[in-house]
């Protein structure tokens with residue numbers, strides 16, 4: 364195994380990149396982004412477009428040549444590269460910084476103690492913004508991460524114009540929905556030459572090599588309609604769902620026993636989230652409906668296989684059908700996001716690990732990502748090693764009174780800048 368430790372020259376350059384991060388720029392970008400409401404809402408007709416435009420304008424003003432392309436109508440991705448003058452794409456690495464512009468709904472704004480899109484900053488104890496707190500929807504998830512990534516690339520460009528590598532910013536749409544942004548980014552070839560990626564999601568600046576997987580399923584249960592006084596004349600789809608839910612609880616327990624509790628991801632789960640009967644139409648107290656609906660939210664960990672899980676749910680459904688004539692189940696998995704596990708020996712991991720103590724002054728801290736991210740698809744479709752790390756408390760996304768500490772955001776930017784240098788400049792000859 365080659366010596367993976369960076370040379371003293373590379374380490375010094377990485378430190379300079381970290382120091383070159385412009386704190387005011389990080390704050391300005393994060394605040395500017397929060398002020399652009401980028402909730403995707405078909406009813407209101409709002410999308411990420413304005414936030415993408417803001418990102419593209421900021422990049423253009425800073426000397427980048429961003430490409431803006433629609434992942435879906437009105438839902439643009441923004442892509443921008445910095446290539447060092449020594450960069451040769453046939454032999455050098457490309458590091459991607461990944462972020463998303465969309466945010467989830469703020470819900471009822473009157474419940475917030477600070478208006479969700481004001482972009483208010485409470486100054487730190489020293490009276491500075493850079494040690495303060497930025498409030499608002501999307502501040503942590505993940506406009507601070509996007510701001511940190513942009514400021515990091517600017518710092519890298521300043522200290523290492525001749526870097527033998529490329530940094531690619533992929534700031535995409537629709538992470539909170541069906542992840543159309545990253546899927547389009549991949550389909551359009553933007554990830555083809557990416558050799559490693561840092562996913563800038565709020566993970567308390569912990570190095571995350573594991574992300575949980577997710578499956579979403581519709582289960583439709585068909586019975587036979589009948590009078591509440593004569594249930595024997597029909598077949599109750601509600602009892603079918605009840606039996607299935609109990610059997611799935613048992614299946615979940617078996618999987619938990621088999622897989623165990625993952626050090627960073629916890630337990631795998633099979634969770635019913637919606638039960639609806641009748642599945643459509645008017646409910647009536649004395650009518651057994653003919654159809655019921657069950658939604659399943661399944662969260663997986665390394666060692667589980669999504670196809671096997673789906674097959675087992677189908678097997679359970681068939682056995683329930685066999686036990687009750689005229690009862691029928693339809694199981695449809697409409698979204699499958701595999702768990703990810705990046706090799707700790709991968710150079711992108713080692714770059715982040717080597718950068719960490721330079722910025723934080725402590726040994727690296729590690730965590731796990733509780734949900735899927737855009738990184739899931741980079742890993743699963745393109746085999747790209749990913750590290751997820753960024754500013755913001757892990758549990759704050761999607762909550763009321765979302766906030767991010769600006770010192771954490773600046774630290775992320777410094778970490779990204781140093782990691783980019785270590786990853787791109789210290790490439791061992793092949």
Ligand SMILES: [Zn+2]
Nearest residue numbers: 504505538564
């Ligand atoms: Zn996010």
